[in-house]
Amino acid sequence: MRNAEWGSRSVFAVCAGIVLVAISAIFLFVGLNAYQTFTVNHVRPQDFFFGTTWLPDDGQVGAFVLITGSIVATVFAVLVSTPISVGIALFVTEIAPVWARQFMQPVLELLTGIPSIIYGLIGLLVLVPLLANITATLSGGFAPGAAGFGIIAAVLVLTLMILPTITTISIDALGSLPQGLREASLALGATRWQTIRRTLVPAASSGIFTGVILGMGRAIGETLAVSFVIGSNSSSFPIRFTDTPPYVTFPPTSTITVQLLFDFKEAVAGSLGYNAIWTLAFILLTISFLLVVVSRRVAARGAYSAQGGSGRTGRQRGIFSSFTRAVAKGGAQ
């Protein structure tokens, strides 16, 4: 009997260990290949990180434009999306009557569930022509052929894509605040909005911030939706300033993920282009890893956590929260 117990225990432990093996293998394989750009192809690190020409076939692998593109797209998407997301979270937890609250949950789940390629398609079919029209109107009837493609379209698509992530995590954070906070504030004579602004949002700020960081992670790793609308020009910065009107333009540009997508199939194993792609992938991997670490830190600092107890961090809560609530309603208690 004891032996059987030990056997089943180790089978379950191995299952848990598989996750560990997978993550180590990913870092190992991507890392080993990434390293070769610098050891086998002798690219100088400063040329890789700060070079602005990405032409692997000509031996030039400067990834600065791509890294800039990824960061600019992510930062702006988060800046636009966060206020809207927090607003919708506040609507759901504080303002909405019960029917509206119940209605918003499937809305958010559907927004999460729409495949990213569909977002890309919509961006390509609706958003890009719209932006091209606006460009044409602003510049007096003339617009270059690639008008509409670029960082603005990418930011708008990403904004919508990360909105459900930030919103659901903010809803969790706001929903887990003790009811006493609201009551105390209202008892002091504060209006609903004063309560929200001065009490609830500050109290839930660490949870909201976790959501923002996870939204960043989703935005920087997003590939297909961005690839459809960014124009994939690996040699042009996302924003360009000029001395003559219109002073600032948003030409077609590219990001790390888009370049991974477009260059990988053509790259021959062992060539500079191939190794450089793995280096790009490793940069992305490192960024997403750091975001996970930061989100753990932030979540651990929160005063009111959604589910107390050990080992449950905001990140786990966040990604899977909408599900957890669906199950809580329909599934085991």
Add this chain to the structure above:
Amino acid sequence: MSAIAERTPAVSPAPEPRAVRRDRARRVDKVMAGVLWGLAIVLVGLLASIILYMLVQGLSVLSWKFITAADLSGQYVGPEVFNTFYIIGLALVICVPIAMGAAIYLVEYAKQGPFVTAVRFATETLAGIPSIILGLFGFLVFVTVFGGGQPLCTPNAIPWQICYNGFGYSRLAGSLTLVILNLPLMVRVSEDALRGVPNELREASFALGGNKFKTVWRVMVPTALPALTTGVILTAGKMMGETAALIFTGGGNSPINGWFSLNPFIPGDTLTAHLYFLKAEGTVANATQIANGTATLLILLLLLFNLGLRYLAAALNRRLAGRRA
């Protein structure tokens, strides 16, 4: 708390009459409530218009033949529909037992320690890795290293390289990549389901002399089954929307003789991958039309999965656990 309490009585140098401030606060409150309502309505409108737009674009293309038939010129998506469900099914068959095992270990067996901390951290990290990176990883491991006919299989190959006429771009490689991508979600879902089992049931099982394994197998898993089932469907829905991880692993079209076969070692593109190939390569006649039809089909499947999930969760709960939802 104290910080909030100190900040609240904001004393301005020349205090306005109380009534003025109160009226303004009330007005601001009304306006902001309106703004929040507006945000929510705009969001709902946006979602509705996305779904409607996709439906209108491709509904004329959809027909039973379009969804089920297959031909060489690629005018129908029968093979893609088959591949989608096949690859998801295969991935679930591999993913669910592993995730269940891991969740059972974490919930029932593990004590807090370095191993558990490491597993949790690994799960979170894995959940945060962009799917394109998992696609590249899947290509490297499942397509190239385990793959057949690749130039890497040379006499001076690296020792751990397995050289057999294996999979290459294949449904199996795609499935395995999806498994890694969705393990964190599935582990999480299983964990939540198991943690939802009332403690009294476990105690009763132990009191009747059940050992740990029996308790897990006969009491916890059956009780958690409704939540597990909804979790599996949720994961399947996520898998259905995945593209970036499959482009470099699942490959393009299935060979003619393998369209509706169960062979996991042949290439196969899912609906999402098909959509990408149509847009990126576009060598098929009527590519735009077919892409629109495919996108509409995807949206319909998504609605089916999401709305079906709610209904199923309630129904299963009534049937299996004897509770009212």
